Amino acid sequence: GENVEQHPSTLSVQEGDSAVIKCTYSDSASNYFPWYKQELGKGPQLIIDIRSNVGEKKDQRIAVTLNKTAKHFSLHITETQPEDSAVYFCAASINSGGYQKVTFGTGTKLQVIP
Amino acid sequence: SAVISQKPSRDICQRGTSLTIQCQVDSQVTMMFWYRQQPGQSLTLIATANQGSEATYESGFVIDKFPISRPNLTFSTLTVSNMSPEDSSIYLCSVLERRSSGYTFGSGTRLTVV
Numbered sequence A: 001g002e003n004v005e006q007h008p009s010t011l012s013v014q015e016g017d018s019a020v021i022k023c024t025y026s027d028s029a030s031n032y033f034p035w036y037k038q039e040l041g042k043g044p045q046l047i048i049d050i051r052s053n054v055g056e057k058k059d060q061r062i063a064v065t066l067n068k069t070a071k072h073f074s075l076h077i078t079e080t081q082p083e084d085s086a087v088y089f090c091a092a093s094i095n096s097g098g099y100q101k102v103t104f105g106t107g108t109k110l111q112v113i114p
Numbered sequence B: 001s002a003v004i005s006q007k008p009s010r011d012i013c014q015r016g017t018s019l020t021i022q023c024q025v026d027s028q029v030t031m032m033f034w035y036r037q038q039p040g041q042s043l044t045l046i047a048t049a050n051q052g053s054e055a056t057y058e059s060g061f062v063i064d065k066f067p068i069s070r071p072n073l074t075f076s077t078l079t080v081s082n083m084s085p086e087d088s089s090i091y092l093c094s095v096l097e098r099r100s101s102g103y104t105f106g107s108g109t110r111l112t113v114v
Helices: none
Strands: A004-007 A010-014 A019-025 A032-038 A045-051 A056-059 A062-067 A072-077 A086-096 A099-104 A108-113 B004-007 B010-013 B019-025 B031-037 B043-050 B068-072 B075-080 B089-096 B103-105 B109-113
Touching (some): A004 A086, A010 A019, A019 A086, A019 A108, A032 A062, A032 A099, A045 A062, A045 B103, A072 A086, B004 B089, B019 B031, B031 B075, B043 B075, B075 B089
Parallel strands (some): A010 A108, B010 B109
Antiparallel strands (some): A004 A019, A019 A072, A032 A045, A056 A062, A062 A072, A086 A108, B019 B075, B031 B043, B031 B089, B089 B109
16 A cells, blocks of 8 residues: 655754655555644644646645655745644545545654744 | 534543544535544544445454444544543544545544543
8 A cells, every 4th residue: 555754753943944844655656645734732734735747836835846756745834934833744645446545644743943 | 625523622531431423514525534643643544434334444443443423424423432541542533525635634532541
């Protein structure tokens, strides 16, 4: 089955700096890559996603890049703010039995220092 | 996106007892999923709940331990049976909306077994 690795497990940045989280996946058939943000005491929330036919996608301060050949994708957060502090999960998704079956990475705890 | 109400939000239970977690969605959804998230860990899929059919369990999870109901397109329950301290975890309900491949999560149930 699919295996998703995520690095780093923890990341501390100064407010205003950029943060980058990287993930690799194993199954070349994966075609959808969402990113989730989980704040303390809450469920994961989808913040951005990218499909396999796109190399990059941006939404304000958040961007995601995908390299299908190398099977890795990354989340970039620019101009970080304290409210960006949370745990971020990448995921790789594959069509299985008519729906997208998703495998999550191990998570990155991001701390933005004011 | 769909809004999910999950309850209880937290509970402390005695070992050997059972707890039923409810998940209510504000719209009809094709598929509902139950995840477990152990402290500081990633999300592990327990089972997929389809309306009108038996739930499909992932490796390592069995129906006797985690019975699931899905009586209609907006509601599901997960029961954690004969609990032990190892069942202490966050349990999350998730739905897959028809219009997209994105998953929406409930806020989770934080279970502590003593």
